Amino acid sequence: METTQEKARVDVRIEPLRGLPLALEVVGGIGRTLGLTLLWGLEIVRDAYFRRLDRFNVRPRHKRASAFPPGQPKKQRTTAPR
Structure with a gap:
């Protein structure tokens, strides 16, 4: 039985x-563009910072x-089921 x-x-x-x-x-388009530009700028600064640390031979802790x-960890309170 076919129905079309x-x-x-x-x-x-x-x-x-x-x-x-x-x-x-x-x-909205301008805002998105500025937001991405800011993120890319921060990425460039972060990369330059870590390159400088490598150049000065700064090792991790x-x-x-x-x-x-x-x-000591804090004791967890348990709540009663409702």
């Missing part, structure tokens, strides 16, 4: 942006670093 359904035809209309929506799109602070 035809898809309804959809008319697509492209309307040009005008006024406030156009201004918001332009400002000898003591192993830990993600946990020193001392």
Whole structure:
């Protein structure tokens, strides 16, 4: 038992942006561009910093670093199930 359904035809209309929506799109694009430029600039500074450390032969710390602070861990409170 085959059923064939035809898809309804959809008319697509492209309307040009005008006024406030156009201004918001332009400002959003400029903001994204400036944000990426800032990130790329910070990446360049970070790379230069680490290259300088390599050039001065600065080695990483000898003591192993830990993600946990020193001392006794705090006791975890458990909440009663509702």
